[in-house]
Amino acid sequence: MGTTTESVWDYPRPPALDPVTEDIEVTFGGEVIARTDRAFRVLETSHPPTYYLPMGSFTEGSLVPCSGSSLCEWKGRAQYFDIVAPNGAIAPRAAWCYPDPTPTFAELRDHVALYPALMDRITVDGEEVLAQPGDFYGGWITSKVTGPFKGGPGTFGW
Numbered sequence: 001m002g003t004t005t006e007s008v009w010d011y012p013r014p015p016a017l018d019p020v021t022e023d024i025e026v027t028f029g030g031e032v033i034a035r036t037d038r039a040f041r042v043l044e045t046s047h048p049p050t051y052y053l054p055m056g057s058f059t060e061g062s063l064v065p066c067s068g069s070s071l072c073e074w075k076g077r078a079q080y081f082d083i084v085a086p087n088g089a090i091a092p093r094a095a096w097c098y099p100d101p102t103p104t105f106a107e108l109r110d111h112v113a114l115y116p117a118l119m120d121r122i123t124v125d126g127e128e129v130l131a132q133p134g135d136f137y138g139g140w141i142t143s144k145v146t147g148p149f150k151g152g153p154g155t156f157g158w
Contacts, residue, residue, distance in 0.1 A: 006044055007146050014074050015044035017105055027121040029085020033062040046158050047152040048132050049141030052111035066093055074107045094118040113138050
């Protein structure tokens, strides 16, 4: 049985919310800081999926609210977090959530997304995640998705 791949160019705009039961593990500062098999993917044209993990899947003290916010036209206003490892390592503004998401994305309440490039390692069903190009988007690239992906130089006008 072969692996099914998804082209990010088949994803919708506006984006869609997709519940997943893949095994997800996040490592930062040499420690596993989050683990879950219940998450959501946000699927949007030209972007690898952005995964949102339940807040309860993070180790105590690893999500520290920080200043600033941003506005997504689809999901609402985002709040950011520093990621803090048990050894004291800090990844500033490495995660975000939507405390009061729009009705379409209401299920994202109490879920957190991460920039994979700022973590030591993230795996989905044992496969290491690659970060979406650039430093603005938080997509997770696995062998299940194909591009080209928005985010790298020259792609912001897509």
